[in-house]
Amino acid sequence: MTDLTSLTLAEARKGLADKTFTSLELTDAHLSAIEAARVLNAFVMETPDQARAMAREADNKIAKGDAGPLAGIPLGIKDLFATKGVRTTACSKILGNFVPTYESTVTSQLWRDGAVMLGKLNNDEFAMGSANETSCFGPVGNPWRREGSNTTLVPGGSSGGSASAVAALLCMGATATDTGGSIRQPAAFTATVGIKPTYGRCSRWGIVAFASSLDQAGPIARSVRDSAMLLRSMAGHDPKDTTSVDIPVPDYEAAIGKSVKGMKIGIPKEYRLDGMPAEIEKLWEAGAAWLRSAGAELVEVSLPHTKYALPAYYIVAPAEASSNLARYDGVRYGLREQGRNIIELYENTRAEGFGAEVRRRVMIGTYVLSAGYYDAYYLRAQKVRTLIKKDFEDCFAKGVDAILTPATPSAAFGIGEKGGADPVEMYLNDIFTVTVNMAGLPGIAVPAGKDAQGLPLGLQLIGRPFEEETLFSLGEVIEQAAGRFTPARWW
Numbered sequence: 001m002t003d004l005t006s007l008t009l010a011e012a013r014k015g016l017a018d019k020t021f022t023s024l025e026l027t028d029a030h031l032s033a034i035e036a037a038r039v040l041n042a043f044v045m046e047t048p049d050q051a052r053a054m055a056r057e058a059d060n061k062i063a064k065g066d067a068g069p070l071a072g073i074p075l076g077i078k079d080l081f082a083t084k085g086v087r088t089t090a091c092s093k094i095l096g097n098f099v100p101t102y103e104s105t106v107t108s109q110l111w112r113d114g115a116v117m118l119g120k121l122n123n124d125e126f127a128m129g130s131a132n133e134t135s136c137f138g139p140v141g142n143p144w145r146r147e148g149s150n151t152t153l154v155p156g157g158s159s160g161g162s163a164s165a166v167a168a169l170l171c172m173g174a175t176a177t178d179t180g181g182s183i184r185q186p187a188a189f190t191a192t193v194g195i196k197p198t199y200g201r202c203s204r205w206g207i208v209a210f211a212s213s214l215d216q217a218g219p220i221a222r223s224v225r226d227s228a229m230l231l232r233s234m235a236g237h238d239p240k241d242t243t244s245v246d247i248p249v250p251d252y253e254a255a256i257g258k259s260v261k262g263m264k265i266g267i268p269k270e271y272r273l274d275g276m277p278a279e280i281e282k283l284w285e286a287g288a289a290w291l292r293s294a295g296a297e298l299v300e301v302s303l304p305h306t307k308y309a310l311p312a313y314y315i316v317a318p319a320e321a322s323s324n325l326a327r328y329d330g331v332r333y334g335l336r337e338q339g340r341n342i343i344e345l346y347e348n349t350r351a352e353g354f355g356a357e358v359r360r361r362v363m364i365g366t367y368v369l370s371a372g373y374y375d376a377y378y379l380r381a382q383k384v385r386t387l388i389k390k391d392f393e394d395c396f397a398k399g400v401d402a403i404l405t406p407a408t409p410s411a412a413f414g415i416g417e418k419g420g421a422d423p424v425e426m427y428l429n430d431i432f433t434v435t436v437n438m439a440g441l442p443g444i445a446v447p448a449g450k451d452a453q454g455l456p457l458g459l460q461l462i463g464r465p466f467e468e469e470t471l472f473s474l475g476e477v478i479e480q481a482a483g484r485f486t487p488a489r490w491w
């Protein structure tokens with residue numbers, strides 16, 4: 001039998017349906033892989049007993065012929081999703097050993113459809129970061145290395161554990177969240193597929209909030225088809241999240257292999273940055289050529305407010321974060337550091353419980369929201385946000401079906417290599433992805449090639465609201481042309 005961990009989710013679904021192997025075998029294969037890959041630090045909590053129990057239940061259902069669409073498929077869950085009875089920390093010390101008494105809507109839909117939980121995945125603390133270096137559990141290793149080097153690289157962030165685990169074949173897919181790029185950037189750094197759906201497509205209920213007007217859940221998977229299968233289970237209206245949208249969830253998988261002939265694809269000239277590595281430029285051109293030969297029409301488009309997106313994001317996101325994180329006060333959740341009075345208890349708990357990046361965001365956020373600065377920063381950033389959204393709307397109004405851009409301005413870098421002296425250096429990772437969150441649009445990152453050092457690079461496709469299907473069809477064209485990439489095992 002081939003190694004069960006190397007199958008795609010779609011292949012595993014077939015093997016399970018044909019009774020070639022059981023979910024218990026598939027689950028055990030992944031549990032062993034996780035054990036052998038602890039050096040990657042992708043999982044912060046392994047739940048083998050729960051996984052085997054869920055796998056047995058799935059096997060029973062498969063035997064009885066009433067299996068759900070993800071029956072028996074082992075998945076990893078980003079530690080930002082509340083999981084009933086299983087420690088959930090957002091990889092922050094401040095949550096301590098918080099064990100939720102409830103399950104997030106997204107994960108409960110995955111379990112409803114028969115998926116198996118292998119454990120909780122590492123991420124940047126409260127999803128703030130682009131390298132998974134701010135986690136209280138320490139950094140995550142990228143299974144990819146530069147050719148001829150044994151330097152450990154970052155898997156991107158904030159969903160670094162999700163991307164690393166999927167790329168290293170530790171789970172068949174993973175949940176992730178994306179506020180400014182946290183699904184797409186780690187996917188690009190690890191040669192996995194990540195889709196951030198339209199804002200409102202997945203319920204945010206039970207996901208630790210970072211910036212509520214930007215946060216969206218989505219999958220990281222091994223192929224475009226796998227990501228379509230996962231999103232179908234994750235998406236849907238939820239009365240418990242008033243921003244979730246009540247429109248039916250299509251069968252995303254049906255979009256795979258659909259012709260893209262006649263589709264109009266925009267190439268935004270503002271994304272051609274000064275000093276962009278030639279390899280990224282080349283990859284972008286290759287992507288355009290693949291889509292053109294599949295029958296799409298490539299057109300140059302303009303998104304004139306692009307250059308303001310990153311600064312505006314780093315006002316809006318910290319502002320919302322400072323408000324969302326006010327609840328971690330040492331009284332109701334997790335960590336408590338005593339003080340002589342309640343104010344001191346708050347101060348001591350927050351000083352001890354939050355890491356440096358989170359403290360920075362809380363300070364920026366409270367500053368831009370404070371009287372006197374609100375109009376100059378927060379209000380202005382909101383106006384810029386409206387203009388960014390309008391740029392995209394104007395583009396779509398001209399008949400553009402999707403926009404093609406690079407996913408990241410570089411390939412993965414070494415742990416500790418970026419952002420040490422200047423946090424903005426780290427923020428620049430999000431240059432191509434934040435615009436999409438600011439506009440609430442769907443975006444997919446698909447592996448498209450490698451750089452001269454053998455590291456994966458990804459392309460991003462941005463779609464119209466609730467037209468994820470277009471992204472799956474186009475993403476599949478890129479995947480077919482570029483092929484799929486697996487890292488050489490060193491761990």
Ligand code: GLN
Binds near residue numbers: 130181182
């Ligand atoms: N890197 C971005 C940030 O740190 C985005 C993070 C995310 O999408 N969660 O804010």
